[in-house]
Amino acid sequence: xxxxxxxxxxxxxxxxxxxxxxxxxxxxxxxxxxxxxxxxxxxxxxxxxxxxxxxxxxxxxxxxxxxxxxxxxxxxxxxxxxxxxxxxxxxxxxxxxxxxxxxxxxxxxxxxxxxxxxxxxxxxxxxxxxxxxxxxxxxxxxxxxxxxxxxxxxxxxxxxxxxxxxxxxxxxxxxxxxxxxxxxxxxxxxxxxxxxxxxxxxxxxxxxxxxxxxxxxxxxxxxxxxxxxxxxxxxxxxxxxxxxxxxxxxxxxxxxxxxxxxxxxxxxxxxxxxxxxxxxxxxxxxxxxxxxxxxxxxxxxxxxxxxxxxxxxxxxxxxxxxxxxxxxxxxxxxxxxxxxxxxxxxxxxxxxxxxxxxxxxxxxxxxxxxxxxxxxxxxxxxxxxxxxxxxxxxxxxxxxxxxxxxxxxxxxxxxxxxxxxxx
Amino acid sequence: xxxxxxxxxxxxxxxxxxxxxxxxxxxxxxxxxxxxxxxxxxxxxxxxxxxxxxxxxxxxxxxxxxxxxxxxxxxxxxxxxxxxxxxxxxxxxxxxxxxxxxxxxxxxxxxxxxxxxxxxxxxxxxxxxxxxxxxxxxxxxxxxxxxxxxxxxxxxxxxxxxxxxxxxxxxxxxxxxxxxxxxxxxxxxxxxxxxxxxxxxxxxxxxxxxxxxxxxxxxxxxxxxxxxxxxxxxxxxxxxxxxxxxxxxxxxxxxxxxxxxxxxxxxxxxxxxxxxxxxxxxxxxxxxxxxxxxxxxxxxxxxxxxxxxxxxxxxxxxxxxxxxxxxxxxxxxxxxxxxxxxxxxxxxxxxxxxxxxxxxxxxxxxxxxxxxxxxxxxxxxxxxxxxxxxxxxxxxxxxxxxxxxxxxxxxxxxxxxxxxxxx
Numbered sequence: 001x002x003x004x005x006x007x008x009x010x011x012x013x014x015x016x017x018x019x020x021x022x023x024x025x026x027x028x029x030x031x032x033x034x035x036x037x038x039x040x041x042x043x044x045x046x047x048x049x050x051x052x053x054x055x056x057x058x059x060x061x062x063x064x065x066x067x068x069x070x071x072x073x074x075x076x077x078x079x080x081x082x083x084x085x086x087x088x089x090x091x092x093x094x095x096x097x098x099x100x101x102x103x104x105x106x107x108x109x110x111x112x113x114x115x116x117x118x119x120x121x122x123x124x125x126x127x128x129x130x131x132x133x134x135x136x137x138x139x140x141x142x143x144x145x146x147x148x149x150x151x152x153x154x155x156x157x158x159x160x161x162x163x164x165x166x167x168x169x170x171x172x173x174x175x176x177x178x179x180x181x182x183x184x185x186x187x188x189x190x191x192x193x194x195x196x197x198x199x200x201x202x203x204x205x206x207x208x209x210x211x212x213x214x215x216x217x218x219x220x221x222x223x224x225x226x227x228x229x230x231x232x233x234x235x236x237x238x239x240x241x242x243x244x245x246x247x248x249x250x251x252x253x254x255x256x257x258x259x260x261x262x263x264x265x266x267x268x269x270x271x272x273x274x275x276x277x278x279x280x281x282x283x284x285x286x287x288x289x290x291x292x293x294x295x296x297x298x299x300x301x302x303x304x305x306x307x308x309x310x311x312x313x314x315x316x317x318x319x320x321x322x323x324x325x326x327x328x329x330x331x332x333x334x335x336x337x338x339x340x341x342x343x344x345x346x347x348x349x350x351x352x353x354x355x356x357x358x359x360x361x362x363x364x365x366x367x368x369x370x371x372x373x374x375x376x377x378x379x380x381x382x383x384x385x386x387x388x389x390x391x392x393x394x395x396x397x398x399x400x401x402x403x404x405x406x407x408x409x410x411x412x413x414x415x416x417x418x419x420x421x422x423x
Numbered sequence: 424x425x426x427x428x429x430x431x432x433x434x435x436x437x438x439x440x441x442x443x444x445x446x447x448x449x450x451x452x453x454x455x456x457x458x459x460x461x462x463x464x465x466x467x468x469x470x471x472x473x474x475x476x477x478x479x480x481x482x483x484x485x486x487x488x489x490x491x492x493x494x495x496x497x498x499x500x501x502x503x504x505x506x507x508x509x510x511x512x513x514x515x516x517x518x519x520x521x522x523x524x525x526x527x528x529x530x531x532x533x534x535x536x537x538x539x540x541x542x543x544x545x546x547x548x549x550x551x552x553x554x555x556x557x558x559x560x561x562x563x564x565x566x567x568x569x570x571x572x573x574x575x576x577x578x579x580x581x582x583x584x585x586x587x588x589x590x591x592x593x594x595x596x597x598x599x600x601x602x603x604x605x606x607x608x609x610x611x612x613x614x615x616x617x618x619x620x621x622x623x624x625x626x627x628x629x630x631x632x633x634x635x636x637x638x639x640x641x642x643x644x645x646x647x648x649x650x651x652x653x654x655x656x657x658x659x660x661x662x663x664x665x666x667x668x669x670x671x672x673x674x675x676x677x678x679x680x681x682x683x684x685x686x687x688x689x690x691x692x693x694x695x696x697x698x699x700x701x702x703x704x705x706x707x708x709x710x711x712x713x714x715x716x717x718x719x720x721x722x723x724x725x726x727x728x729x730x731x732x733x734x735x736x737x738x739x740x741x742x743x744x745x746x747x748x749x750x751x752x753x754x755x756x757x758x759x760x761x762x763x764x765x766x767x768x769x770x771x772x773x774x775x776x777x778x779x780x781x782x783x784x785x786x787x788x789x790x791x792x793x794x795x796x797x798x799x800x801x802x803x804x805x806x807x808x809x810x811x812x813x814x815x816x817x818x819x820x821x822x823x824x825x826x827x828x829x830x831x832x833x834x835x836x837x838x839x840x841x842x843x844x845x846x
Binding site: 019022023096102104108110112113115117118196200201215216219221222223239242245246249250253254340358362363364366367368369370371372373374375377378379380383384385395396397398400401402410411412413414415416417418419420421422 | 525531533624646672781789790791792798801807808833835839840841
């Protein structure tokens with residue numbers, strides 16, 4: 001049997017599993033998630049052994065330090081995976097919720113019931129913990145899941161996924177509800193992306209290259225998790241102390257994340273008093289500032305150190321690092337125009353005491369999350385109250401922003417009648 | 424300038440228009456919709472002249488009678504288009520609605536605000552009224568729209584779209600919010616489907632071939648409006664009089680629609696009393712019955728006319744005509760298994776007096792709409808209370824079932840803070 005047929009067989013089994021899973025009670029699903037958590041902890045030693053094979057192969061292939069670090073499992077990371085599964089078990093089950101039940105003039109009662117999507121394909125890169133995190137969210141929301149992890153993590157992923165599937169079955173889940181593609185052949189990705197009769201949604205998690213490839217080849221709907229070129233605009237009326245704390249947090253609290261600030265926009269009227277202070281704190285935190293001419297004048301003029309001039313590409317760059325582009329703007333309009341032109345519609349913030357400006361920014365800025373007087377780093381499932389999430393969607397349909405359990409469901413109309421017909 | 428560059432220019436203009444349109448008040452949008460309606464009515468004579476060009480070209484090309492009929496504009500159809508626009512103006516504006524506003528432990532207030540999707544591309548076949556219907560829904564929901572109608576209707580579509588755009592501008596809409604692709608070159612479809620930076624959602628409206636082509640080539644999310652192989656299951660406890668009325672309505676009230684019944688499943692215990700009666704009424708209405716062996720025995724045995732035996736393909740066929748496949752089943756489980764295997768997850772109904780069976784069917788059958796004791800023909804935007812719709816989505820993400828105004832929007836998170844940062 002060729003690769004494609006093998007994959008189709010697997011996907012067919014997962015689709016069959018998804019049909020039973022859709023009918024599983026929350027009780028069974030939660031019991032399965034807790035059993036999975038326990039199994040991973042109990043198998044810590046064997047998981048570390050499998051992970052060691054990946055690490056050795058990775059070293060031989062000359063993987064860079066940060067990649068090896070992401071690939072590494074430790075007892076602590078295994079405990080965290082287990083804790084993640086238990087947290088998902090504790091979340092309310094989204095399936096079965098009925099919204100907007102109304103009675104129509106002819107007497108039918110119409111509502112929308114939340115149901116699983118079906119089979120979700122996750123295509124991801126080297127972190128093996130995604131295997132457990134993604135599977136947990138899919139199971140809880142009643143979806144079958146087909147996982148395709150990075151080739152560097154193949155031994156770890158096979159071990160984790162088999163334990164999840166086995167522990168799930170033992171607890172009453174249908175077999176193959178969690179399926180891992182157990183080959184490192186890259187062709188498997190392209191094959192999966194054509195199974196539009198078996199897979200209902202593809203979620204790529206990884207760098208821009210992976211996302212591009214998936215969007216290019218998918219015959220199946222894709223939820224993108226794209227880059228974040230996030231801005232903080234410090235308005236003329238801002239509380240400057242607050243603006244300092246928020247800007248610092250948005251840049252340095254975890255610079256490698258998609259919701260970290262990459263660009264700071266400062267209203268001209270407060271630039272002279274605000275910029276030197278925030279620049280000092282950012283630089284103390286190791287941040288390199290790339291400024292517009294006015295920023296440079298203000299910062300170097302005050303006796304500060306040399307500032308790198310920002311080029312046109314800086315305004316469109318997701319550094320994911322301790323680098324920040326800074327621009328002085330003359331109004332909220334210029335700030336919003338800059339964001340519309342250079343942003344990636346991910347996470348955008350305004351710091352202001354002006355009511356009308358706050359409301360305009362909230363209403364008019366187009367992004368997955370828009371903040372008034374808060375750090376863009378709060379664009380996260382836990383922070384916004386959704387619990388565990390599948391990442392932050394930058395798609396404009398279905399789900400935008402953190403994708404929690406609800407984003408892994410769809411609605412069907414249900415109608416209670418007593419003989420109504422179409423007139 | 425080549426075709427592709429011309430199209431990109433158009434799409435860029437529509438994207439720019441969409442940005443302004445997103446900020447338009449309901450008042451401006453409604454005024455524009457009313458102005459569009461008035462304009463179409465006022466231009467009845469010139470629209471009929473343009474339509475005549477299409478009809479003459481169609482006759483020359485030898486288009487079939489029903490196609491010519493669909494292509495034809497009449498004063499009544501123009502009035503209906505105008506009435507449709509006025510109805511959309513009267514619907515509540517979905518944009519700006521805020522859902523689920525909550526306060527998080529750190530004090531931020533988090534909600535989700537309904538916003539337009541952006542630019543929607545509609546690819547459709549010969550009915551020129553779709554031009555006005557689709558444009559009206561997109562404008563009301565704040566989206567720019569790029570229309571690509573069938574080549575047979577090109578003169579009618581150009582005239583309608585120009586009037587809509589002009590009347591909209593005059594009433595305060597940004598120019599190019601409504602754009603029609605004014606070429607009949609089929610390559611335009613393939614080009615549009617690659618503009619993932621300019622178009623946010625594609626909605627194909629037409630036959631299976633068109634939908635397949637769009638899904639195959641789109642680099643942009645697609646909302647499918649696929650075929651409906653819809654069942655009515657008459658359970659053993661059904662009120663047989665009600666079952667008769669509903670079955671008849673589901674089959675004959677408008678057989679060419681996607682929510683018409685194509686297959687009738689009858690519980691064995693009531694088959695002998697129910698089938699002869701409903702068969703007689705269906706046959707009187709001109710319906711050809713294709714039966715399973717048991718159906719044939721029951722109907723021919725009672726002295727009825729010859730029944731065509733149903734083949735395996737009959738169970739999977741969307742007739743869109745006065746033809747019905749009929750099967751006797753021995754339980755609700757067999758009925759649901761048959762529906763899961765042969766249905767298209769569109770509209771499914773059970774007729775029953777049994778509470779447990781009603782609830783099982785509602786919960787377990789997977790379809791865009793599931794009915795208890797009502798006709799599948801009610802799966803429609805007006806009937807279910809959504810108002811005008813873009814068609815019935817068979818997609819499993821974003822929107823399922825009738826796509827009203829809400830389905831043309833997405834949500835963004837909005838956060839009101841007073842200095843919160845990520846800890």
